[in-house]
Every structure is written in C-alpha cells, then in structure tokens.
Amino acid sequence: SLLQGSKLEIPLWLAKGLHDSRRRIISVELPKIYKEAWRTVFSADANVVDLHKMGPYYYGFGSQLLNFDNPENPEIAQTILQATEGGPVLPASNSVCPPQTFIARFRRIMDSSQNAYNEDTSALVARLDELERALFQVGQKGLNDFQCWEKGQASQITASSLVQNYGKRKFTEVDG
C-alpha cells in the first residue's frame, strides 16, 4: 500500500480515474514540457522544438492534462494553441501556451506537405507529434492524388499493393 505524499508515475487514464477535485486523492505534477521554462521556449520559436522527442502526443496529452485542476491551466491551454509571431497577446497571461504552438507550427506543416519536391520533409516530420503527423499525411495525400491525376494515372489499373505482397507463385515460375 502507498504512503501519503509518495510520488510515482502512473498512466494518464488511471490518473484521470483517481482524480476528484473534492476528495483530492492525488495531485498531478506537470511534465517538464508543459511547465513555464519550456513555455518560454515555445514562445520564442515553436518551430524549433522536436515535439516527437518531447512526447509524441503533445497536443492530446496537453489537452487531457487540463482535467486536473492546476493553477497553470489557462497558460498551458494558451500555449498549446496560440500564435507567437505577431499574434494577439492575451491580457491574462504574458507567458505563451500550447494553442500558440499549434498555430505557429501550422504554416510549416502545411507548406511542406503541399510541397511538390519532397526534399527534406523527413527531417521535419521526425520532429512532429502524432497529431501533426496525421495532418501532414492528409496534406500529402491531397497533393499526391492531384499529381497522380494530372499524370493520367488516376485511370490506370494497377495491382493492389496488398496483392503484390502475397508472394504467390507467378505465372512464369509455374510454367518452369
């Protein structure tokens, strides 16, 4: 059994279940990346941060963290969303928050996913968190479908990639 005041790591879903603002069974400590020091880094230049390394579910996890009544919650919510460069500064806080991160990084994700010449997207994608990666892939697909169509490949019948992997004996081998 646990002693009061001991610290341990538990999965988020468990913490959510145990959390109750009235009974205060547990209190949650913010992971580093959501704390003030890191929030300042995001405000300087959100594009620099390797979100995949810091926690591949930055946005999702960050949103879930807000379930625990933490006094820094408004600042965290802001940072995750809001825009840094030239964006409107909210009166309530002078530190920057996750929505700003999303907005600041949005441009780069959009431009590179729609870029016809796939030069160095792998370097960028490695530093995106899962939400951003899914978005990136959607953008790429839109572009790839268009280019495919433009070349006239949309009306060509091609073997499905699933079938090609079956490794069935090909016709020529059977003839032997």
Added chain:
Amino acid sequence: MEPAEVEFLAEKELVTIVPNFSLDRIHLIGGDLGPFNPGLPVEVPVWLAINLKQRQKCRLIPPEWMDVGKLEEIRDQERKEDTFTPMPSPYYMELTKLLLNYASDNIPKADEIRTLVKDTWDTRMAKLRLSADSFVQQQEAHAKLDNLTLMEINTTGTFLTQALDHMYKLRTNLQPGESSHSQDF
C-alpha cells in the same frame, strides 16, 4: 472527393467540335445533342468530344480562353492581385488536362498553354495557403474566398478542415470550467 471525380463533373462542360460524320439529333437523359453534319461546328459535352476524337470522328476546337495571349494575361493578373481572379472556366485545370492530352494536335502552342496554366495554378495554390495561414494565425471565425475552382478546393480542403478541427478543440480547452465527467466513488 477524388480528382477523378472532379474531372467527371468537368466533363459535362460544353466544347465545340467539327464532326466528320452525320447523325440526327440524339436524345440522351441529360438532354439532346446534335444533329451532326460533316464540317459544321457543333457544341457537345467534353466526355463525348473526347470519345469522338479518340475514334477519329471529329476535330476539337479549343475554347477561346485556351490561347497563349489570354492565358498570359490571366497569369499576370493572378500574380499581381492578392485576391483570386475569376477564371474563364470553373474547370480550367481539368479541361486543360483533357484537351491537351487527347487533342493537342488541334490546339496551337499546346506546350506553352500547359506551362501557362500550371503557372497560374501554382500561383493560386500559393495564395490559398497564404490565406489559410493568416486565417489560422489570427484565429478568425470565418473567411470568404471568391473565385476558387472545385479542383483547388478539393486538393487542400481536407487538410484545412482537419487543421481547423484541431484548432477548435484546442480552443475549447481555453474555456474555464470545462466538463470532466468523473465518477463519484
């Protein structure tokens, strides 16, 4: 939507052909076509024009906007203005691809035309991205973009709507007193 579906819709647009056969009026579900007389220009939907061309039963007449001078004007205007220029056809991209692929022999300076149309497309797409970015940066509630064609919307639409969905969810985090449905023990 797939680009092929957008192209399907584009094929309903009318284009002028000069047939080399004759046929009385035909009555199709979508409407009447013809009559066809050799040497006399007649308007038909693109899907039929392409089919006839492939069977060597007609010659295609390019639409009047598919001309180097006109396209250069359009391209230059697109580069100059911040807003989107009205395009000569809501399906300019699709028509260009179809006509140039199947009937380039009937279209003078086909290569130049292809390049001009592509340039215009690239400029418009860049404008669209710029517009999307400023929309996101300023967290606007809604925007109005005139003169976009379906193909352009289709290529970037899914990305944009998903990104805005995410933004919306993150923004609702900012509301104080958000519901967390915890159970009572």
